[in-house]
Amino acid sequence: MVTAKVWVLKKHFQGFPKPSDFDLKKIELPSLQHGELLLESVFLSVDPYMRPYSQRDMKEGDVMIGTQVARIVESKNPAFAVGAFVVANSGWRSHFISDGKGLHLLPSSWPESLPKSLALGTVGMPGLTAYFGLFEVCKMKPGETVLVNAAAGAVGSVVGQLAKIGGCKVVGCAGSDDKVAYLKKIGFDEAFNYKTVTSLDEALSKASPDGYDCFFDNVGGEFSSIAINHMKKHGRIAVCGAISQYNDSVPQKGPYVQIPMIFKELRMEGFIVSSWNNRREEGQKALLKWVLEGKVKFHEQVTEGFENMPAAFIGMLRGENLGKAVVKV
Ligand SMILES: NC(=O)C1=CN([C@@H]2O[C@H](COP(=O)(O)OP(=O)(O)OC[C@H]3O[C@@H](n4cnc5c(N)ncnc54)[C@H](OP(=O)(O)O)[C@@H]3O)[C@@H](O)[C@H]2O)C=CC1
Ligand SMILES: CCCCC/C=C\CC(=O)/C=C/C=C/C=C/[C@@H](O)CCCC(=O)O
Secondary structure (H helix, E strand, O other), X not given: OEEEEEEEEOOOOOOOOOHHHEEEEEEEEOOOOOOOEEEXXXXXXXXOOHHHHHHHHOOOOOEOOOOEEEEEEEXXXXXXXXXXXXXXOOOOEOEEEEOOOOOEEOOOOXXXXXXXXXXXXXXXXXXXXXXXXXXXXXXXXXXXXXXEOOOOEHHHHHHHHHHHHOOOEEEEEEOOHHHHHHHHHOOOOEEEXXXXXXXXXXXXXXXXXXXXXXXXXXXXXXXXXXXXXXXEEEEEEEEOOOHHHOOOOOOOOOOOOHHHHHHHOOEEEEOOHHHHHHHHHHHHHHHHHHHHOOOOOOOEEEEEOHHHHHHHHHHHHHOOOOEEEEEEO
């Protein structure tokens, strides 16, 4: 008999999530039926979407949503061998039983030297978000100027590096001087701390006096309202996330986008990475290749211990992560 630890949503978040909104429980797992496998989480992901999606999709008492890299410890399913690693979407659980549906085996070409946690970050969902958002939504072209916010995070750090690979000038902003230094180190042409600049308008003009062709928006809110005025004619905005708004109890008011969109003939498109699930393999293969060639660098903010899942999640929402926030069990 295996006892799984799980984190449940005790109380729907009101404003910023608090440790007391979560409860750690124990569940006895039954023995395996034919076709099933037992897995143990090795790394778990904490992601911004958990905040708005919990509100929309979960009820109090549900196990927190989320993905993990997990090791198969027992298998009664011939398609999955004991010892193999998969990416699963099984929520905040230390152990779980699966029938194999929806599990993604780590690519067979995954090198021993590479942390398996990258399958939750640069070579996983966030990296794929950068890949499809930049190439398919922004339709970035060589020679263009790309702006990205939350640039030192899981998605943003990949966006900037892919834009450099694609022959663009890249401007990023982030919420600390250490993050800004990191952006310069990984090849961003310009970077600034949006929390300390005296004027966002001036910082955006200074970083690219001619404006921006592409804006990969992870943040929304005030930053985006200002950035839209810095777009070039026929610019493209990929609306990827709106983390500045996820914890709002009262929706923010405009400014509204219509006037700059008309004057500059902009295209603005929201997207969800799972729309490209049918091209997941292509994206992962490209990202893995660039990582192995050293063209895409990565950093991970690793929190130790399953018991620290809520702290890691809250820390990520507060901006305490450089690169991808993960929990190592
Ligand atoms: N559309 C899609 O399919 C997907 C969308 N996303 C979205 O992409 C965005 C980035 O996700 P991800 O890379 O995983 O997360 P990150 O690794 O970037 O972590 C979140 C970061 O957001 C920044 N942040 C937090 N609050 C604010 C705020 N009020 N204003 C500005 N920045 C803030 C912090 O960085 P800082 O120190 O710079 O403030 C923090 O580190 C999110 O909005 C997420 O929802 C992610 C995956 C898929
Ligand atoms: C309800 C309001 C929504 C507002 C926008 C919120 C968030 C955008 C965002 O961050 C979306 C992220 C989507 C992630 C999807 C992940 C799953 O498909 C799990 C993927 C598992 C994997 O294959 O790695």
